[in-house]
Amino acid sequence: MAERFGGKFSPQDRPHSEPADTPPGSLGKGRLIQGAPRHKLEGRPFWTVLAAAPFLLGAFGDGPLVLAYSLSAFAAIAASAWITREGLRAEAAYDARRTARRPALPRKALGAVLFGAGIVLGATQVGWGGALVLGLIAVVLHLLAYGLDPTRDKGMEGIDPFQQDRVARVVTEGEKYLAAMKDAILRAHDRRLEARVDLFAATARELFHAVENDPADLTAARRYMGVYLMGARDATAKFADLWVATRDPKARADYEALLADLETNFTARTQSLISGGREDLDVEIDVLRDRLAREGVVTRDSGDVK
DSSP, X not given: OOOOOOOTTSGGGOOTTSOTTOOTTBOSTTOBOOOSOOOTTTTHHHHHHHHXXXXXXXXXXXXXHXXXXXHHHHHHHHHHHHHHHHHHHHHHHHHHOSSBOXXXXXXHHHHHHXXXXXXXXXXXXXXXXXXXXXXXXXXXXXXXXXXXXXXXOBSOTTOOHHXXXXXXXXXXXXXXXXXXXXXXXXXXXOHHHHHXXXXXXXXXXXXXXXXXXXXXXXXXXHHIIIIIHHHHHHHHHXXXXXXXXXXXXXXXXXXXXXXXXXXXXXXXXXXXXXXXXXXXXXXXXXXXXXXXXXXXXXXXXXXXXX
């Protein structure tokens, strides 16, 4: 039986709040629908584990010592792949944010060490000297393939680390709520609703970015990033279950209206925080100009340097 295709870029299924002439992938005013940041090399560690499969195939039949070395080699390489992937994800999150602290644990470097250890354990049959050389080569190749972990904080000058940590925790919690909304709406099997949730998520992430840029705004935005997103998650889960069971058009209209109201309020809060930051900047500029004028460096009215 044929099934009509629908989606956020289909004319009949475009979300109401997205204009018909909006370019694909954008949401007006240059906003993009973004999910969790993804590193371009994130899938590569899987192939490393697959390449280590011969250690498992050759582990049996040659005695307990070979069995132990082979299984340990595969386990070390698998652990290396997992922690390297986590390091790539941490790097992607670091690159996606304007302000970020360097990862506390250098996961990619640790992954390189585990990868080298796995090669050493798997190559003991050529002798420990040759195995150590191969392990060292493996560490170097791993670092060349994946690079080093971020080694310094980014955009943290003048920002209280304690406040930044609080913001990071709240943003992480907010991202979990958005991910839960996305997961719940998939049960509705409706591309238009999925796009509508993506649109709201993009609006919420703009608020996240505003607070990350100025952690002092966390108090004003915390209810939005916590209580309101929690309510949106719960409402999405209940609506998805109801929609699957009844296909009630009124419930759908009410849910879309809720998302529109939330989006409007999140946008207003974001603009309010940005405007407040502009006012703070104007105050700082005026204070600095007054000081320079008192010292005779500039004239107060023109701001020209003497």
